[in-house]
Amino acid sequence: MKLLLVEDSEALRRPVVKALKASGFAVDSTGDGKEGLWMALEHDYDVIILDIMLPSLDGREVLKRLREANSDSPVLFLTAKDSIEDRVAGLRLGADDYLVKSFAIEELIARVEALSRRKYQIRSPKLSVGDLTLDRSTKSVKRGEHNISLSTQLFSLLEYLMLNKGTVISRTQIEQHIYDEQVAPMSNVVDTAVCALRKTISVSKDSPSLIHTRRGMGYFMSAENS
Amino acid sequence: MRSIRNQLLIWLLPSFILIAILASSALYFSEKLRLETNLDNELSKLARAVKLVHNMPRNRLGGPGGGRLSTTERINFLRDDESSEFYLQIWDETEQVVSKSKNLDKEELMLVRAQTQTSGNKTHYDSSFSSGENIRLYSFTILAGPLSSDKYATVAMSKSLVNRQLHHFTVKVIIGSAFCCLLLSVILIFVIKRTLTPVHKLAEQLICIEAGSLDYRLDSDVVPAEISPLVERLNQLLARLAQSFVKERQFSNDLAHELRTPLAAIRTTSEVALKWPEQSTIEDHQYIAESAEQLHNTIDSLLSLARIESAGQEFAFECVDIATIVTECISLKAEQIKKRRLRVTLSANNPHIIKSDPYLLRIIISNLINNAVEYAPTNTEVSINANLKDSLLTVSNSAPNLNDNDIKAMFDRLWRKDGSRTDKTHVGLGLSIAYTASQALSLNLIATLSNDKLLHLSLMKR
Structure with missing residues (x-):
């Protein structure tokens, strides 16, 4: 999952980015409204976390322009404004959620996860392909009865592929969703990661391959052999 | 009643x-x-x-x-x-x-x-x-x-x-008179009821006005001419009330931002450090310290403002030399003046004695000078004049980014030109404190913006 955080207070932005990254999200961040709008329009973020009082372009204006540009990325307003009027105005502008500062970081992460589930129209935190199950709430993966331990990045890759089960995902899409700006990967990094993931989720020699390659197009997950 | x-x-x-x-x-x-x-x-x-x-x-x-x-x-x-x-x-x-x-x-x-x-x-x-x-x-x-x-x-x-x-004939006259009295009373009650209908409607409209509907205005065209001035006054009152509510709301929003953002930063940094200790760095501690200082400054300024507001008339008036206070305030900002390459000119008699409370006067003058030194563009002139005929003291500096609306709002609590309030070093209470202190001393603090974008903050006698 790839997120955008637009928050002008660096003292707050830094720990939030750290927490989100530690929770397996790829995070881009900025402290400027205009730059945030540009990034949101350029990339397909799974969730955008937006402050309201921002330099150069107000958070509400950023959201308005995003919705005018037909961006359907879920937006969570993260702001100090706590009045009912402000919350209602924010939600009416097209925000999907509203969180008042100060907040518990766990709550922010839970809300971000809920918003990303809503984006992919999944109610349950559990995703499954064949006998492979991924639990987004406990960040755990099981194949049959075997627990599988994955690094944060491989977990994100598997989650992304499972969310788009049966759909071919290009390398570029994977790059955009799994890696943030700072860790812009070379194209073979995606291939290496997919290869590593295949090996990790193959718990025995009899385990059928769940990640398939469409040559020149990308990868997709399916329980059936292609 | x-x-x-x-x-x-x-x-x-x-x-x-x-x-x-x-x-x-x-x-x-x-x-x-x-x-x-x-x-x-x-x-x-x-x-x-x-x-x-x-x-x-x-x-x-x-x-x-x-x-x-x-x-x-x-x-x-x-x-x-x-x-x-x-x-x-x-x-x-x-x-x-x-x-x-x-x-x-x-x-x-x-x-x-x-x-x-x-x-x-x-x-x-x-x-x-x-x-x-x-x-x-x-x-x-x-x-x-x-x-x-x-x-x-x-x-x-x-x-x-x-x-x-x-x-x-007498009997007829008595019956006629009683009937006339009764008829006139009924007509009177009816006329009074009809005449007072606009007053009742006005009262009903006023009852419906709440804090959230202060933009509502009473219609003065449909009321009798006698209560039209009352309606106009009420509308003016509502306008002032709405303006006060907007200002109060702006103040509470700004205050929420000033207090909650550093608090959120401290809380989030601490929670992340507890949950993912390997992510914690020395920089995080520095950010916590900065956020705490920001909170401290905000609360300190708010308390100063509250103290001045509640001080009433408990001030010690004595002979004070303005020139000395100005010189001391300038020397306190000398490093910043030098860093920003500002030219500060002082025009005052030495000594320039007035009768005032030295503590509050120092607060006013230091805030005016701080404001000029902080916000005047680099390499420009800050002029401090205590010899003008109409004012006790006028501090002038270039302010190319200000407009007339900013001049009207600049004494509001927590007002900042930067609407996003990103800058952590300022709270937006300095001029508000100076204004409140000047009011407490029965002085007027007036801001004007000249055509050549020079901001003049003048401390005047009433």
Whole structure:
């Protein structure tokens, strides 16, 4: 999952980015409204976390322009404004959620996860392909009865592929969703990661391959052999 | 509670009743006069008939047996209206009764001779019989001519009919007056109700106005002219109230941002450090310290403002040298002045003594100088003048980014030109504190922006 955080207070932005990254999200961040709008329009973020009082372009204006540009990325307003009027105005502008500062970081992460589930129209935190199950709430993966331990990045890759089960995902899409700006990967990094993931989720020699390659197009997950 | 309706009813109803009583009395007396005049005319006619009968030979009256008729019958013969009974009594010169009508029986009429009349032209009198019957009488002289002596006569008529008519008229007048009073009261209540309808509607509209609907304005076109000024005043009051609410809301929003953002930063940094200790760095501690300092500055400034606001008149006025305070404040900012390459010019007599509270005056001057040094563009001039005619002190600096709206708002609590409030080093309370302190010292702090974008902050005597 790839997120955008637009928050002008660096003292707050830094720990939030750290927490989100530690929770397996790829995070881009900025402290400027205009730059945030540009990034949101350029990339397909799974969730955008937006402050309201921002330099150069107000958070509400950023959201308005995003919705005018037909961006359907879920937006969570993260702001100090706590009045009912402000919350209602924010939600009416097209925000999907509203969180008042100060907040518990766990709550922010839970809300971000809920918003990303809503984006992919999944109610349950559990995703499954064949006998492979991924639990987004406990960040755990099981194949049959075997627990599988994955690094944060491989977990994100598997989650992304499972969310788009049966759909071919290009390398570029994977790059955009799994890696943030700072860790812009070379194209073979995606291939290496997919290869590593295949090996990790193959718990025995009899385990059928769940990640398939469409040559020149990308990868997709399916329980059936292609 | 005093009610306009009750007040009007209390004043107007008795007035109506009084007017009705006066009108009824006037009608009564005019009717009484009319009836008595009619009776007097009857008596006068009767007197003429008596005179005619006495001066006329008996056989002159027409009709069969005219010569055998009694005096009363002959008089009746001459009268147009024979239905009303009359009384007649005649005296000779020696006031001996010569004749009297039979219907008098034992009763005697009063003779009032012309020479005994004392009340000018008054010739008609009221009297009564021993039976209690009221009568109206008229005395006159029957001139007999040269051959016989004059006689005196009195004619009278009963007043019973007049009294009865007057009684009926009085009853009618009383009933009419009561009905008029009742009708007027109903009309009054209806008119008051209708007249006060706009006031009731106004009250209902005002009840509906709440904190969230202060942009609502009362319609002054549909109310009577008398309460139109009241509606206009209320609308002005609502506008001021709405403005105050907007300012208060802006203040609470700004305060929430000033307090919650550093608090959120401290909380999130701590939570992340606890949950993912491997992610924690020394920089995080630095950010926590900065956020705590930011919180401290905000709370400190707010407390200063609150203390000045609540200080009342507890100030120690003494002779203070403005030039010394200005010089000290400039020296405190010397490093920043040098760093920002500002040219600070001071124009003040040395010493420049005024009577004021030194503590508050220092707060005002230091905030004005701090503001100029912080926000004047680098490599520009900051001018401090204590020798101007109209002001105690004026601090001027270039402010190319300010506009007239900023000038109006710059003394508001937590106001910042930067709407996003990203800058952590300023809270937006300095000028507000200076303004409040100047108010406490009965001074005016006025901001003006000249055409060449020079901001002048002037401290003036009221």
